[in-house]
Amino acid sequence: MAAGVAGPEDTRTRLLATALKLFTEHGVQGTSLQMIADALGVTKAAVYYHFKTKDEIAEAVAEPGLRELDAVVEEAERQRRRGARTDHLLTGFVDVVVRHRALISLFSSDPTIARMLTCSWNGKENFRVRMMDLLVGPERDLGRLVAAQVAIAGIALTGGSEDLAALDDESLRRHLLDVGRKLLGRPRA
Structure with a gap:
């Protein structure tokens, strides 16, 4: 060439x-x-x-982040203890959010991209359901459900926020993990 x-x-x-x-x-x-x-x-x-189609482009744009998130969720699902599942999912989710800030901003604000998270992906149940199952557990305690929803949505919205675009990755990661741990009742690392 x-x-x-x-x-x-x-x-x-x-x-x-x-x-x-x-x-x-x-x-x-x-x-x-x-x-x-x-x-x-x-x-x-x-x-x-x-x-x-433009939808094919949108799917291809989202695919790397979705693939990484799927791997995080799968690994968390393999953890035996509930605390280990929560810690792995939280850490992995924050890492994906920080690594794919622009994409996360789209997930948070664009209905076409956000719909991809609520549909099945790669033949699996949607991410939101899988993540809530891991964080809340089978008893579906209302307090734990609210905390998990706030943690996941808050981490995604904050990680994709234009207001924090100048913040370095490590600082953003540290702050998102701290807040996520507080919301989910997990000890500090």
């Missing part, structure tokens, strides 16, 4: 990064395939070469 000529994988990677940026600025519904093509400096046909 000649220098300066992008291959299909490079174009796809650039397309997804561009789509994420535009989705963050305009929402999924407010972003057109033409906007993505224009921002990339390619034709709309070049976008169609990689993806047939």
Whole structure:
């Protein structure tokens, strides 16, 4: 391949990064395939070469974060003790939130992306249900359910907040874990 000529994988990677940026600025519904093509400096046909619909692009943008979250939930489900499940899920969830701040911002604010979290993914029950089952347990204590909902939603909203975009990853991670532990009644690390 000649220098300066992008291959299909490079174009796809650039397309997804561009789509994420535009989705963050305009929402999924407010972003057109033409906007993505224009921002990339390619034709709309070049976008169609990689993806047939905007929903396919949105799914591909969300997929890395969803894959990581699925691995965290699966590992937490394998823990024998409830405290270990909670600690693993909390730590892993915070790590995913910090690593994918822009995507988490979309999960928190865009209905198209947020819907992906409430649908089954990869043939499994949706993340929200699986996470609540791990954090609340089978007895479904109302106080524990409220605390778990506030912890997960609060961590996601805070991690994706533009107000904290300048905060370094380690500081954000530490603060999110501290708040999550308090809400879930877990000891400090």
